[in-house]
Each structure stands twice: as structure tokens, then as C-alpha cells.
Amino acid sequence: MSDSSLLNQLIESLRCLPGIGPKSAQRMAFHLLERDRDAGRQLARVMDAAMERIGRCERCRTLTEHTRCQICANARRNVSLLCIVEQPSDIVAIEQAADYDGLYFVLGGRLSPLDGIGPEELGLDRLEARFNEPELDEAILAISPTVEGLATAHYISELARCSSLRLSRIAHGVPLGGELEFVDGGTLAHAFAGRQGL
């Protein structure tokens, strides 16, 4: 059935989802059409709204449909702590695993001059401005310990030198070369407790 039917279009479109091959896409399409059209309609509606309305938090750069995300807007978070992560998904992992109640800053990647990713792309000017805010005591680097991640951490530590800030990085348990979002909760909690001054 390699045709242009709506069913085939649905199966093809589902393959844009990561990890979904032709067999899984087909199973998903038949499942929704035969057993759960309401869920399919709801998914279509929410997905369209999400693609249109979700932007970046003006303060921490994570994904949100508001000007400020729910963490930055939460008055009970500890404003003296700032955790610097690569991706919005890292925030989800830390919130679920670690006992951290401070704020976040999302770089959106790692320094990679060859790919055109410099300090500007990572919002490091905005991060430097936050380093100079008086309520901030400590910034915690939670960046994957890859070559590019270590270079990024080094660059950030240079930015912090002019301020009175304590700078630390999470340490124990994060495996070298490991992506933060795939690390289990216990390891992440350890890494937070064992953070070390830079």
C-alpha cells in the first residue's frame, strides 16, 4: 500500500517521531483509528498548540508557553542557587531525581565553534548578567563531561571569575561521555550531593 491515502500519510507522518520505524508507525495508526480516535484528535490538537505556542523562558531559556517558566515564576525556589544545564530535558531529570530547589539556566547545547555554536548561541551573555545578580551565591554546572562540555564549563568558569560567586560542578556518578538525561536518578542525586568547587 505505497499510496497517497490518508492512512498512508498518517503512517508516514508518525515516522517523524524518534525511534519509530514503519512497523511501529503502522501499529500506531491502526490503534488510533480503530480504538481511540478521541485520543488521536486530542493528540493532534495538543501537538499543534505545542508547536505554535511553546517558546523559551525569558529568564532560564527552557521550553514554556509562558514568558517565564513555572520554575522561574515559583517564588518558593531558592534564588541563591543556579544550575546550568545543556537541555530542557536535563531539568526534568534533575527535578525528578535530585533534591534541588534552586533555579536553572539552559544553554541549549555545548560550545562547538566548528558547528557555529559560540557563546552567543548558548546565551552566555545572559548567563554572565545573572552571575552578577546580588542574590546569587552559587552556580552549579550540570554539563555532560564530554570534550565540548568540559570546554563549555571552562568558558563559564572564566565568566564567573569576576564575580564573588561560588562555582561548582556535579561530580560523582555521571559517566564520562554520558548524556545526562539517560543517567538514573540515584546517580544524579549523588552527583548533586558530591558537587565540588571549581
Place this chain on the structure above:
Amino acid sequence: MSDSSLLNQLIESLRCLPGIGPKSAQRMAFHLLERDRDAGRQLARVMDAAMERIGRCERCRTLTEHTRCQICANARRNVSLLCIVEQPSDIVAIEQAADYDGLYFVLGGRLSPLDGIGPEELGLDRLEARFNEPELDEAILAISPTVEGLATAHYISELARCSSLRLSRIAHGVPLGGELEFVDGGTLAHAFAGRQGL
């Protein structure tokens, strides 16, 4: 982040897809939002259209957005052959695997009186009408050999008795390349009962 944010709604909605747990749903949401919003918009559009517009073929009951599906509408298919399957996905499997060029009829399930699935729910009145169409020579049952499937096949064979139709069923037995010791007992028994002279 167990909140009502649009991001969380998207992750929750993605879990309506079969085989998608919370981790996969989260990975899909971040992937679309950070790397492929156009694909997300396209998927939302196609999914909405599919849920609204895909119905059943008036002739074979498979899923299609047209009055007749592309197979029933194809004048080059062999109208003397009718293959009876349980689900639209069975048609896809047969079209991909077998050298079959006849037509199909989709039951949409198996007889199961306790679940309220009787002859009417499976469209057996319409199937009986097709059995009496003069161009039809042979009907092939491609129904899973479960208890309910065998009962359904038996019921259909009774419907065919009054017509001059040849009725057959696809062979049940040990799958090609299958190790005998891993084949279930029911299948083995079928394979023995259906043994063929060499």
C-alpha cells in the same frame, strides 16, 4: 514537572500511542519542539484529518477516506477471489508478503457472543450477499486459528454452503524457519492434522 503546562500535556497525549511510556513520550516531545517543529505541525494536521475523515470502505470494510478503498476500486484486481481477514492491518501484511491479487473482506474481529460481537458486528450479512455475487469463485479464510477464530470460520463456512463457492483457508502450521521446540502445542497439532503428502 507534573504540571498542566503545554509541554506536559504534549507528553501525556503522546502516551496514547501504543508502546510509548513516559520516557519515550518525553523524548518525542523534546525532539519535535527542539529539532523538528515543521514535522510536528504536519503530523498534527494529518492526524486530525485522518481521525475525522477516514471511515470504512462500503464494499470491504477496510479503513479508507473514500467510499471505496483503493483495492476495491482497482479494476485490475481479480474479482473471482475474496480473502476474508480480521483486521485492516492483515490486508497490509498480505499485500506485502503474498502474491494475492483478489479482493478482501474485513470482519473487524471474531465472533465473541460474551463480548457482544455477533454476526451483525462482523458484517456477515454483507459477506453472505457477496458470496452470492456471480463473479466470485473462491473465498479464502485468513483468520487466526484461535478458538474464536475457528468458530468464526465455521460460521462463515455455513453461510457459504448455499452458494456454489469454493471455500478455503490459508494453511496453519509451523512458520518457515521456526524451531519446532518453540512452536506452541496448538500450532503443532494443527500442523500434524494438516500434513500433506510429499
